[in-house]
Amino acid sequence: MNSVKKKLSLIILALLREYKHIVPIEVIERELVKEGASLDTVYSSLIKLEKDGKIGLIFEVRCPQCDNVLGTYCSIKEIPDILNCYHCSYKFRKRLDLRYALRIIIADQKFFRRARSQLCS
Ligand SMILES: [Zn+2]
Numbered sequence: 001m002n003s004v005k006k007k008l009s010l011i012i013l014a015l016l017r018e019y020k021h022i023v024p025i026e027v028i029e030r031e032l033v034k035e036g037a038s039l040d041t042v043y044s045s046l047i048k049l050e051k052d053g054k055i056g057l058i059f060e061v062r063c064p065q066c067d068n069v070l071g072t073y074c075s076i077k078e079i080p081d082i083l084n085c086y087h088c089s090y091k092f093r094k095r096l097d098l099r100y101a102l103r104i105i106i107a108d109q110k111f112f113r114r115a116r117s118q119l120c121s
Helices: 003-018 025-034 039-051 109-119
Strands: 022-024 055-062 069-073 082-084 091-093 102-108
Touching (some): 003 025, 003 055, 039 055
Antiparallel strands (some): 022 102, 055 102, 082 091
16 A cells, blocks of 8 residues: 555544544545545545455435435445435436445444444345
8 A cells, every 4th residue: 555545544544533433425535635635546545444344334325306315325236226215206326426326424343333234224
């Protein structure tokens, strides 16, 4: 791992301690962009930390029209390909562009294991 990525990883892990186990993606983005990271680097750092077993990623799917939460999932694979909003009836495809239809919550592994059954459908 190069030194920039290592630094970003340390910041993410420090934020998890500061926020007591669970950090919204907006906070991670804001803090890492402040350090000069691009959003691509932010996401690749998160995926690397998940692969290394240091963090868990929780995906909260929101309707792009009315912003209501439609479900919470512990992996992208669990999210249905077609989503139907039961608040406003808007129908949309699962987007691979995670920044829009989805909100990502980052949790440390200990908390993630404990909370998995409650947070993920
Ligand atoms: Zn909706």
